Amino acid sequence: AQQRYASIRDLPAETLCGQRVKLMMNAGLMADLPSLPSSGAEGVGLFRTELQFLVRNQMPKRAELSALYARVLDAAQGQRVIFRTLDIGSDKVLPYMKPNDEPNPALGWRAIRVGLDKPGVLRMQLQALIRAANGRPLSLMFPFIAQIDEFEMARAELDKVLERETKLGHALPETLEVGTMLETPSLAFAPQRFFEMVDFVSIGGNDLKQFFFAADRENERVRRRYDTLNVSFLSFIEGIVNRCRTTKTSLSFCGEDAGRPIEALCFAAIGVETLSMRPASIGPVKHLLRRTNLKELKQVIDASREAGDQSVRDAVMDYMRQQS
Numbered sequence: 001a002q003q004r005y006a007s008i009r010d011l012p013a014e015t016l017c018g019q020r021v022k023l024m025m026n027a028g029l030m031a032d033l034p035s036l037p038s039s040g041a042e043g044v045g046l047f048r049t050e051l052q053f054l055v056r057n058q059m060p061k062r063a064e065l066s067a068l069y070a071r072v073l074d075a076a077q078g079q080r081v082i083f084r085t086l087d088i089g090s091d092k093v094l095p096y097m098k099p100n101d102e103p104n105p106a107l108g109w110r111a112i113r114v115g116l117d118k119p120g121v122l123r124m125q126l127q128a129l130i131r132a133a134n135g136r137p138l139s140l141m142f143p144f145i146a147q148i149d150e151f152e153m154a155r156a157e158l159d160k161v162l163e164r165e166t167k168l169g170h171a172l173p174e175t176l177e178v179g180t181m182l183e184t185p186s187l188a189f190a191p192q193r194f195f196e197m198v199d200f201v202s203i204g205g206n207d208l209k210q211f212f213f214a215a216d217r218e219n220e221r222v223r224r225r226y227d228t229l230n231v232s233f234l235s236f237i238e239g240i241v242n243r244c245r246t247t248k249t250s251l252s253f254c255g256e257d258a259g260r261p262i263e264a265l266c267f268a269a270i271g272v273e274t275l276s277m278r279p280a281s282i283g284p285v286k287h288l289l290r291r292t293n294l295k296e297l298k299q300v301i302d303a304s305r306e307a308g309d310q311s312v313r314d315a316v317m318d319y320m321r322q323q324s
Ligand code: PEP
Pocket: 046, 048, 087, 183, 203, 204, 205, 206, 207, 208, 254, 255, 256
């Protein structure tokens, strides 16, 4: 499939109306990195760091992690890589951590909640990332931030680690961007200073959608029940776009839906600037974006909403069919 899109690999994802959409890739293993040049992705929009913790039967050592993150940065050859700090709990349980007996793990002690309550692992990981960057630019983001103080506390941990690394004589990153995942509806309504404080926002659509519709992403009976192009969800995403516009905060969408061509078009049409997806989706999404007038598509979406449709999907599909 990658071969099919080879001819547009080095071309920008520029639409017929001249809008540039940035397409990045999701990764989680060193083995994913060769896809960066072959897919034409403009960097790694989400590097999930859980796998290195999940595949062993003991906590990885700082030096090992640092070496791996350094190899990831080497392989990216100066392209941006956004590392997400450890997102465990819920569906991702560490074999060497005492399992929590939680009735609702998706709503439980997970991700940054664990990181803040037991900061040892978070600090170790932050150190490994700083040492891996070794003076190069570094981008990182925290998972599952639900309110402003969680970001502030995570940022404070980072600042403490930076200070300590300086004292130890390690090089600090040339530039450091610190962003947040937006995976709980609450964060979309955070005070404006939150959007000013973060360097970027990345919508984790898998979790955000599960909490928006109250539909477990792991439960086959309900996980496909609600359309991502449901007007409620799309308008909610548009609200996040508007909040980020007000504070000039860059916004990306990195859940699985970003790699589904029709969904990707709709997100771009309502103003999401960057989409991060599995590498194999970059070609198909770019192909479609390059053939689409997003201004017109936005009008189709608006008309469908005004008409009272539950989802804009049919209207969008009809429009796309007329275009081909
Ligand atoms: C998400 O929730 O959309 C996301 C990107 O994170 P994960 O799928 O790893 O939970």
